[in-house]
Amino acid sequence: MINTKEVIETNEMIEKENLDVRTITMGISLLDCIDSDLETLKKNIYNKIYESAKDLVQTGDQISREFGIPIVNKRVSVTPIALVGGAACKTKEDFAEIAKTLDEVAKKIGVNFIGGYSALVSKGMTQADRLLIESIPLALSQTDLVCSSINVGSTKTGINMDAVRLMGTIIKDTAEATKENDSLGCAKLVVFCNAPDDNPFMAGAFHGVTEEDRIINVGVSGPGVVKTALEKVRGENFEILCETIKKTAFKVTRVGQLVAREASKRLGVPFGIIDLSLAPTPAIGDSVADILHEIGVEHAGAPGTTAALALLNDQVKKGGVMASSYVGGLSGAFIPVSEDQGMINAVEAGALTLEKLEAMTCVCSVGLDMIAIPGDTKDTTIAGVIADEMAIGMINQKTTAVRLIPVIGKGVGETVEFGGLLGYAPIMPVNGFSCDAFVNRGGRIPAPVHSFKN
């Protein structure tokens, strides 16, 4: 039988250390909504999402109440819209109409975000893919809850440099289109290499074509819990450090597993995966940078940071895989800047640069995330940064992503406020030397030699 100590430990994690289930995300296939008439397609999409997810928020809230664990977000991810809209959309305005439908139904069912305004173009772009990408600035400036992601490379296919170059411009255009809100549109736009089909986290969530009709994926969190556990083993060796992280990750993941199973049962939707990521929020004590500090670096970005992050990421996975048989999505430590108070402090102290963040992305999940850069950064420079990050993903056979926010009208030294979970960020300098001749070559970078495994 459960004892008092265990009850107190769990409740302290929840009340004092910000343990929460970050998101329950319902993946919904829209493949059966396809129609060549745009109005019919929009109606089909609205109805399918509404019917599938109308009880999602209420169910999430009820589970949260019964177990006493906060479930911060309820979200929906859908089949990449470039596939769904290809038959009906002849212009980028047509695609933006679908974004509006997604926004409308997301608001109706009360979810926090809806992801899947996406295209998978790791090798090449169809006409529909290109139109969808070109519609992103319009779509994100006309909607509130829609998130967009574009997969431009993979270990199997190499990097589609035409898409990378295009995304440099699209990010700038999205920033421009949402400049009254400090270019907030870019916070909902992410560029991927090796994008997973079952990621529950935004902005990169979409429902892959390899998935079932509907699925429940759950993202757990808990940087504060790991940090508190590590405070108790200060000065101990690496073995004890790693053991502590593993045990904590296990406990956190088990909570996610419980919530996922329960949500799946109540909604009558199969359980997909647990994404066992350490996802920070701007709240004090909910920071991955603080864990790195606790491991022993003065600020995130100091020498030793990459090694500390590598071990953290690995131990989180080792603890998590024991706790759930179906681990997927991104699963690892997230290192967004604006969403993590410790990262913001590190940038303000001059300890953390874009280049160091890039190195850190080699050993953890995701990539250059929620980084505000000067609004006058050139499209080609953004494309160059994307290309670098995609190369890391391609060569290391891992997911990498770029979510940069060129804040129009602002420069280095200024701060941008996004609000809520997105936080605020100091604008970081970007290397100003040109890469125009590189990114303008056109074509694609071939797949690496270690992808030829057949």
Place this chain on the structure above:
Amino acid sequence: MNKIIITVVGKDTVGIIAKVCTYLADSGINILDISQTIVSGYFNMMMIASMEGTSKDFNTVADDLEKLGKDIGVVIKCQREEIFDSMHRI
């Protein structure tokens, strides 16, 4: 199955256990285990109870207990047992 964990935390006063137990008895909720400590004047109680014999649903019980807690100046929390089982048992 169908067990709940009730935790009561707050400043110690006369009759906390009595009031909680009276409510549970009136509701047909059976107490399976109970433990209590006082740490520097603060009252800490944990109960494991079974919902098998009650006609009340979880939300009602949780709301009633929360209200009862407010009346006597303590925090009463009600959670399903599975969250603790998942976290602490393999």
